[in-house]
Amino acid sequence: MTGTHDQPPAPTSTTGAGGFVVRALSDTSEADWAAATRVDALAFGYVPDADYLDRFLRPQYDLGRFTGVFDPALGDLMVGLGGIQSRSLTFPGRGPSPVAAVTWVAVRPDQQRRGALRHVMTHQLHADGIEPIAVLTASEAGIYGRFGYGLATNRTRREITTPARLRPGTVTDPVLEMPRAEAMPLMRAIHDRVRPVAVGYLDRTDAVWEHLLSEHPFAAAGRPARRFVLHPDGYLSFRVADSFGDGGPDSKLTVGEICAATPAARASLWRHVLSYPLVRTVQVPLAGVDEPLIDLLDDPRALSTAVSDHVxxxxxxxxxxxxxxxxxxxxxxxxxxxxxxxxxxxxxxxxxxxxxxxxxxxxxxxxxxxxxxxxxxxxxxxxxxxxxxxxxxxxxxxxxxxxxxxxxxxxxxxxxxxxxx
Ligand SMILES: CC(C)(COP(=O)(O)OP(=O)(O)OC[C@H]1O[C@@H](n2cnc3c(N)ncnc32)[C@H](O)[C@@H]1OP(=O)(O)O)[C@@H](O)C(=O)NCCC(=O)NCCS
Missing domain, CATH: 3.30.1050.10 (SCP2 sterol-binding domain)
Structure with a gap:
């Protein structure tokens, strides 16, 4: 049948099923931000750190794109929320294009299964003017299929027993470790080069970069300092936790990100990681499915890979x-x-x-x-x-x-x- 299907209605503050009031939060309301952080902390089970939340998370958001679900029967208590970040994602052949990046989906544990999430999803997806494509990463993989989300990208967790050599003949160049302040503008310039052609990459505002690289005690959670290594066409962020056991050195290196515009940059940064002194294990918690480590290693069995859902x-x-x-x-x-x-x-x-x-x-x-x-x-x-x-x-x-x-x-x-x- 040629279509006269319902078009998305305009967003409103509504009283929905369950007697909830559903409305957009106000970007200028401290009360809305305080209520949102309280619900998020309760739902995810963390003790909120106001300094961290205000400095590293709040600047990333327009609260006008956050949906709150309130219960008048509980004194207008915010029981749930969900946010949209205006981001740009790289699509095949087209490059970056605006997407609704769904974030901060949370419902108070004492108000679960009353339909608050369904209200948030309805408000987001039926709202007038939303980007034609929405993306999210899910805390639990069983939640969003019912709302029409499909698993589109996978992530891998890699572990490599080191030292490990690259294949003989692999072309590599020198790399240089730099302090954060020096590294940051170079990393941003490289990310800007890679992103337009790297399908799945998101744009990063100043606030997003500050959050991603934050060493605030709340985010660092006692881990060793993050460090940065640069190649003219790529960058690496990583941490090293030093350790000595009965069998000698047993340090662990964790890769934060490797971003490379050329094969030589990629190989050079991996070489730095794989030959780092005294390190016996390299962990890469977030790598692409097609990150070509197995093709770079002289001994592919040094590598183990676990795949899970991502975007x-x-x-x-x-x-x-x-x-x-x-x-x-x-x-x-x-x-x-x-x-x-x-x-x-x-x-x-x-x-x-x-x-x-x-x-x-x-x-x-x-x-x-x-x-x-x-x-x-x-x-x-x-x-x-x-x-x-x-x-x-x-x-x-x-x-x-x-x-x-x-x-x-x-x-x-x-x-x-x-x-x-
Ligand atoms: C997941 C969460 C948002 C669900 O909120 P909720 O208000 O209880 O969900 P609703 O009552 O609106 O349920 C909507 C639908 O989702 C389903 N659902 C809810 N939680 C689910 C879960 N954890 N796994 C699978 N399905 C779930 C419900 O069964 C319901 O299905 P149906 O409508 O097809 O019958 C909430 O439990 C929560 O905040 N959890 C902790 C934080 C979190 O994981 N947030 C998501 C971040 S991506």
Whole structure:
């Protein structure tokens, strides 16, 4: 049926199911910020440090993009909240484009399962003017699928037994350790070079950089100081915890981030990490699936890898979202999309995808493919293959059409977002 589907309604302060009042917070209200930090601390189980929260988190947000859920029966107590950070994410072939980065989703433990999260999600996704794509990282992987989010990027945790050598013949250059103040502008310049072509990367404001590299005692939590090593085309942040055991030196090096614009920079920074004196274990808590360590190491068995979910993508408005990337092959497919949460996406769409971008419009045609909006979100950055979703029975239909959609949405490298948010 050609579409007259419901369009997103304008956001309002509403009294919803459960008698809750749902409204945007005020960016100038200290009371709203205090209530938000209280709910977040209760939900995540930490003792809030006002100095840290005010200096490193508050400057990142426009509280006008935070949704609060209040219970009049409890004296207008804030029972839950969820925020949106206005960020820019790099899409395949297109480069950076605005996204709603969902953050600070929290409900008081004594008010769980009363529907507060559902209110937050409704307010966010139905609000007028929201970016066509929303992204989030989830505390628990089972929460957001019901709201149309699909698992779009994976993260890996790497551990390497060191010292470990790079493959013979690997080209490397000298690198230099620098103090934070000197390193910061160089790191930002390198990140600015890498980000426009690195699918999944987010832009970083001053406030985001300050937070990511904060050595505030609350964030550092007793860990050794963060240090920085620079190559003209890359940077490394890391910490070393020194240790001596009965068997001799047993230090541990933890990589914060490696960002490299060239293969030589990448190899040079890894060489520094893998040959660091007295270190026996290198841990990399957050690395991309396609970080090519296994291809760089002389002994690939020195490396162990664990994979988990990272960024979830929600195509808020399919017709606007579809052109946020370009496609690896030309394809025209008709897809019956189910979307229980955003009805304007629910219907049969003709997708026209090619190297210049994509177009989606509703049609009367019999669909060749059936899937949920979350499946298109999963595949949107190239991190999940449509063909794999088909083998799981999540994408169904004509195998040839599935093959065309798979080829169009595939990307050379899988996406990676080198931070949580
Ligand atoms: C997760 C959390 C936000 C859920 O809030 P809530 O108000 O209890 O959720 P709701 O009552 O609105 O539930 C909405 C739906 O999500 C489901 N759900 C809630 N918590 C869930 C969880 N932890 N895992 C899986 N599903 C969950 C509910 O069953 C419900 O499903 P249904 O509507 O399909 O029946 C809340 O428990 C919380 O703050 N947890 C600790 C902090 C946290 O993890 N925040 C999320 C950060 S990404």
């Amino acid at each position: 979830w993508v929600r195509l808020v408005r399919l017709t606007d979202a579809i052109d946020r990337r370009t496609y690896s092959a030309t394809a025209r497919v008709t897809v019956a999309v189910t979307d229980r949460f955003c009805p304007w996406n629910d219907g049969v769409f003709a997708l026209d995808l090619d190297a210049d971008g994509g177009r989606a419009h509703q049609v009367d045609d019999e669909p060749e493919i059936r899937c949920d909006i979350a499946d298109l979100g999963s595949a949107f950055l190239g991190g999940t293959r449509i063909a794999r979703l088909a083998t799981a029975g999540r994408v169904t239909g004509d195998p040839a059409a599935i093959g065309r959609l798979d080829a169009a949405m595939a990307t050379p490298l899988r996406p990676f977002t080198p931070e949580g948010f």
